[in-house]
Each structure stands twice: as C-alpha cells, then as structure tokens.
Amino acid sequence: TNIIEGTNGEKIITSPHGPVTYPEMPINHYIWADIQNYSNMVALECGITGKKYTYSQVRDYSNYVARSLLNMGFKRGDVIAIVLPNLPDSPIALLGCMEAGIIATTVNPIYTADEIAKQLISSETKAVITSQTILTNVRAAVNATNPNLKIIVINDYAKSVTDGVIPFENLITKGKSLPGVSTGQWSPDDVAILPYSSGTTGLPKGVMLTHRNLVANVQMLKNSISNERCLPADGTFQEILPAVLPMYHIYGMSVVLFSKLSIGCKLITLPKFTPETYIRVLEEHKISFLTVVPPMIMFLSNFEMARKKHIENIKFILSGAAPLSHNDVDKFYNKFQLNSDKVQFCQGYGLTESSPLAFCEITFKKFSSIGKPVSGCDARLVDPLTKKDIVGSGQTGELLIRGPHIMKGYWKNEKATNEIMHGDWLLTGDIAYYDEDVDFYITDRIKELIKVKGFQVAPAELEALLRTHPNVHEAGVIGIPSERYGEVPKAFVVLKKSGTTKAEELHDFMKAKVSDFKAIRGGIEFIDNLPKNPSGKIMRSKLKQDYCK
Ligand code: ATP
Ligand code: MG
Numbered sequence: 001t002n003i004i005e006g007t008n009g010e011k012i013i014t015s016p017h018g019p020v021t022y023p024e025m026p027i028n029h030y031i032w033a034d035i036q037n038y039s040n041m042v043a044l045e046c047g048i049t050g051k052k053y054t055y056s057q058v059r060d061y062s063n064y065v066a067r068s069l070l071n072m073g074f075k076r077g078d079v080i081a082i083v084l085p086n087l088p089d090s091p092i093a094l095l096g097c098m099e100a101g102i103i104a105t106t107v108n109p110i111y112t113a114d115e116i117a118k119q120l121i122s123s124e125t126k127a128v129i130t131s132q133t134i135l136t137n138v139r140a141a142v143n144a145t146n147p148n149l150k151i152i153v154i155n156d157y158a159k160s161v162t163d164g165v166i167p168f169e170n171l172i173t174k175g176k177s178l179p180g181v182s183t184g185q186w187s188p189d190d191v192a193i194l195p196y197s198s199g200t201t202g203l204p205k206g207v208m209l210t211h212r213n214l215v216a217n218v219q220m221l222k223n224s225i226s227n228e229r230c231l232p233a234d235g236t237f238q239e240i241l242p243a244v245l246p247m248y249h250i251y252g253m254s255v256v257l258f259s260k261l262s263i264g265c266k267l268i269t270l271p272k273f274t275p276e277t278y279i280r281v282l283e284e285h286k287i288s289f290l291t292v293v294p295p296m297i298m299f300l301s302n303f304e305m306a307r308k309k310h311i312e313n314i315k316f317i318l319s320g321a322a323p324l325s326h327n328d329v330d331k332f333y334n335k336f337q338l339n340s341d342k343v344q345f346c347q348g349y350g351l352t353e354s355s356p357l358a359f360c361e362i363t364f365k366k367f368s369s370i371g372k373p374v375s376g377c378d379a380r381l382v383d384p385l386t387k388k389d390i391v392g393s394g395q396t397g398e399l400l401i402r403g404p405h406i407m408k409g410y411w412k413n414e415k416a417t418n419e420i421m422h423g424d425w426l427l428t429g430d431i432a433y434y435d436e437d438v439d440f441y442i443t444d445r446i447k448e449l450i451k452v453k454g455f456q457v458a459p460a461e462l463e464a465l466l467r468t469h470p471n472v473h474e475a476g477v478i479g480i481p482s483e484r485y486g487e488v489p490k491a492f493v494v495l496k497k498s499g500t501t502k503a504e505e506l507h508d509f510m511k512a513k514v515s516d517f518k519a520i521r522g523g524i525e526f527i528d529n530l531p532k533n534p535s536g537k538i539m540r541s542k543l544k545q546d547y548c549k
C-alpha cells in the first residue's frame with residue numbers, strides 16, 4: 001500500500017482511493033446539486049406520524065426560513081442553537097440557518113436544562129429552535145441563561161405551540177414573500193455548523209466545521225464506498241434509510257443527513273431509538289441500507305423480537321462511532337443465516353473534529369477493522385510520548401489524521417485547539433495499529449487505557465471478549481485503583497436474561513481468554529443497563545461516577 005515519507009521523515013499512510021476533489025460551494029447548495037432528478041420525491045418522512053416533505057419542499061422551505069431569520073434581524077455569523085430530536089422538520093431548521101449564513105450549534109435534545117444552558121452560553125447563541133414536546137426544559141435553560149433569547153418552536157406531536165413563542169411554521173409561510181437571500185461575502189472556510197463533541201472524555205467541545213470540511217467529507221465518503229447497489233440516485237429507484245442516529249451529532253448530520261440527501265434518498269426520521277418502532281420501520285419501508293452504532297447491531301443480534309423479516313432487504317450496513325468486534329458482526333450474520341456477499345458490512349471511524357469520516361472500507365471478512373483512510377485523508381501512527389512515527393504492521397501508536405475535512409478549530413478555545421492540532425495533523429487520542437494489508441484497527445482511547453503495573457489494558461478488548469459469552473448482551477470495563485497493581489479492570493455486565501450467569505462463571509470464561517495481567521481483578525458486577533451516550537458510546541466515566549464512589 002501507499003506509505004510515503006514526509007519532509008520530516010513522517011511515515012504517511014495515504015488513501016488507496018487517491019486524493020479528493022470537491023466543489024467549492026456551501027454545503028447547503030451542494031446537497032441540492034442533483035435535485036432536478038428527484039424534486040418531487042419524498043426526502044423526509046416521520047416514522048411515527050407519517051408527516052413528510054418532498055425534496056423541493058425541503059429546499060424551498062429552508063430558503064424561506066433563512067429569509068425569515070434574516071428579516072428578524074439575525075446576521076451572517078450569528079449562532080442559533082437547534083435543540084431538536086429527529087423530526088422531518090429538523091433538517092429544514094438546520095439548512096435554513098445555513099442558507100442565511102447563520103451558524104447552527106446542535107444540542108442534544110435529551111440534555112437536562114443545565115446541560116442545554118451550558119451550550120447556549122458557551123456558543124453565545126442568539127436564539128433557540130426547538131420543539132413543543134421538549135419546550136419546558138428548553139425554556140428553563142433559556143431562562144437560566146438569557147430570558148430575552150427568542151424561542152422558535154416546531155409543532156411536533158402537540159396540537160399547537162404554546163403562546164409566547166414563535167411558531168416555526170410562521171417562518172416558512174411568511175418567508176415566502178420576503179426578499180431572497182444573497183450569498184454575499186461567502187467563503188468555503190466560513191464556519192457552517194458548530195456541533196459539540198460527545199463529552200466522553202471531558203466536557204463537550206464546540207467544533208467549528210466549515211463548508212469546505214463538510215462538502216469534502218461527503219465526497220470522501222462517496223469516493224471510498226461508492227457502490228451502485230447502495231447509492232443509486234437517478235430518480236428511478238429510491239433508497240430508503242431510517243434516520244434514527246441523532247442529527248445533532250456529526251454522524252447523523254453528515255454521514256446520514258447531508259450525504260444521503262445529496263443523492264436523493266428518503267429518510268424515515270425517528271425521534272429516538274425504540275426497538276419496536278425501529279424494527280417496524282425496517283419492515284414497513286423495506287429498508288436496504290443501514291447506518292448504525294454498535295448497540296443497534298447488538299440489539300438485532302441479541303433480541304428475539306428482531307426477526308428475519310425485519311432485515312430481509314438489508315444489503316449494506318455501516319457501523320461507526322464506537323468499537324465493534326468481529327464476533328459482534330459474526331453473531332448478526334449467524335443469527336440471520338446471512339453471508340457477507342448478501343449483506344455487505346463496513347466499519348467507519350471518525351471524530352466530530354473530522355466531519356466525521358476518516359476511515360472506512362467495505363470488508364468481506366475483517367469486521368473489526370476500520371479499513372483504510374478515506375479518499376483525501378492521510379494517516380500516521382506515532383508514539384504517544386515521543387511523537388516519533390511508528391513503522392510496521394502490528395505496532396500500536398496514536399493515530400493522527402489530516403485532510404480537508406479537519407475542523408477549523410474548537411470554538412473560542414485556542415488552548416484546546418493547539419493541544420489537538422500538530423501543524424495540519426489532528427491527534428485523535430485513539431490508539432491504533434494496522435495489519436499486513438495496512439488495514440487499521442482501533443485499540444481504544446489513550447485516556448481510557450487501564451494501567452496494570454507496567455502494562456496497558458484496553459477496556460474495549462475486555463468488553464468485546466465478555467460479549468462473546470452467549471449470555472452476555474453488553475459490557476463496560478473501567479480501571480479502578482489497586483494498591484498492588486496501580487489499577488485493575490472492573491467489569492459491568494448486562495446479561496441477555498438476568499440471573500442466567502454468575503460472576504465466577506464469567507471469571508472462568510475470561511481466564512481462558514486473556515493473559516494474567518488483563519484479569520478482571522476489580523470484580524464483575526451485573527447491572528440492567530449500561531450508561532451510553534446517543535452516539536452509542538459506553539460512558540465509562542459515568543460508570544466510575546455511579547458505581548465507584
Ligand atoms: P469527547 O471528545 O468530547 O470526549 P468523543 O470523542 O466521544 O467525545 P465524538 O467526536 O463523537 O466525541 O467521537 C469520536 C471518537 O469516537 C473517536 O475519537 C473514537 O474514540 C470513537 N470512535 C469512532 N468510531 C469508532 C470506531 N469505529 N471504533 C472505535 N472507536 C470509534
Ligand atoms: Mg473526542
């Protein structure tokens with residue numbers, strides 16, 4: 001494969017798909033580039049109420065929203081917070097802000113009022129767009145921040161919106177007769193959106209993503225896993241996907257929303273993941289393309305309610321955002337008696353800071369690999385301490401990436417930006433290695449490695465091994481202090497059916513699989529639910545907080 005030497009002796013692994021070319025245009029224009037092929041087809045449909053918008057409606061309505069926002073006095077470069085679950089209207093709000101040159105900061109809708117308030121303050125939001133069902137909470141956040149902030153409300157499942165707020169509807173209906181939006185002084189390096197990182201390892205950070213970052217990343221994805229079977233867009237056949245990954249997070253926003261709208265797919269929006277509605281949507285809409293986070297694969301494999309008829313049409317699965325082991329994918333194939341020719345599987349890897357996609361490759365057997373850098377993305381592995389480049393298969397190091405998809409920086413946080421950027425290289429904070437074919441594997445995050453005497457233990461490895469036990473649904477592993485060892489692993493296990501396995505059995509099961517220094521000396525505890533954030537990551541910090549006082 002292509003490993004080239006940089007000017008300072010860096011060992012740079014380039015993409016097998018070559019460099020990326022992309023047009024210099026706003027992401028909100030890029031999305032509509034081919035719309036004439038499918039303008040009257042449905043773009044967004046609510047999986048609960050059936051409310052839907054066609055492509056031309058989404059494009060026109062977001063333009064009207066932009067006109068209204070500008071008419072209300074908001075300006076290019078202002079920040080507006082979008083606190084919304086996935087509704088068919090949510091993309092109209094997001095794209096409406098973009099049309100106006102307003103920076104949307106997207107907020108987790110299940111946050112507490114306190115958490116919402118933090119992001120409103122940190123992002124210096126000028127207004128909030130939310131929905132009727134979560135208004136009380138959002139209003140509490142606004143009152144605690146700046147009671148004068150305007151609140152614009154989408155009427156989701158209620159009869160009407162509360163008095164004293166601005167109905168989102170009005171922005172659409174009144175916007176139509178307002179003067180059009182001029183792009184004016186536009187640059188590809190303008191900040192387009194301000195999502196926040198997941199807050200797995202500390203406080204969530206505002207990530208400035210530009211139009212260039214987003215357009216490039218959609219192109220990088222298309223160049224790397226383009227495949228006629230899963231990406232047809234000639235207006236004769238329409239691919240339908242569930243849009244259940246939260247759109248406030250970069251995965252749901254970029255990989256699902258932006259890239260799928262840009263090729264004319266239909267997205268069935270679900271405001272949250274519930275097993276029943278999810279499998280109903282899969283069956284009802286004959287879903288053939290799935291974008292998932294690992295817990296969704298585990299749900300399909302481990303729960304009887306998910307049956308063959310639900311996944312019958314699936315041809316392609318893309319998983320990302322958190323570790324998924326070979327065995328997890330095998331279980332899925334075995335349960336439904338499928339093979340990897342019929343259902344292609346691909347694991348993607350990325351960060352909010354990289355818009356997000358950095359790695360992915362369709363694979364027929366290496367399910368635990370994240371594959372190779374996507375087109376236009378360069379990668380390096382370095383020693384986390386000395387920052388010297390590591391060479392050779394099987395050697396682990398910190399993963400660095402660069403390309404046109406790397407963020408402009410953290411919002412109003414130069415210190416954090418300088419810590420994560422080394423020149424144009426982004427330090428991912430993840431440990432990785434590659435095999436003989438230069439296919440990459442993520443070991444775990446540097447910050448979460450458990451230090452047992454002189455050795456480092458990756459919790460993700462122990463979690464994956466625990467999940468190979470037939471009775472185990474999920475597991476979370478953390479390090480706890482130990483006088484003798486410094487730190488030792490402790491496991492929290494969710495069984496498929498409670499009471500089916502004892503801790504001693506699992507200890508024996510693990511003993512046969514790992515070397516002594518990785519032994520789960522901190523104990524195995526059974527719990528009902530693992531704390532996970534909506535991007536599918538196990539919140540190990542929360543496990544520590546809740547169980548290890
Ligand atoms: P914060 O930076 O605020 O602590 P976060 O890093 O979890 O939160 P995101 O940007 O949502 O926020 O997640 C990026 C991280 O997700 C990566 O650094 C990596 O640790 C993890 N990740 C993404 N894809 C994969 C994957 N396929 N396998 C393993 N880990 C992954
Ligand atoms: Mg991060």
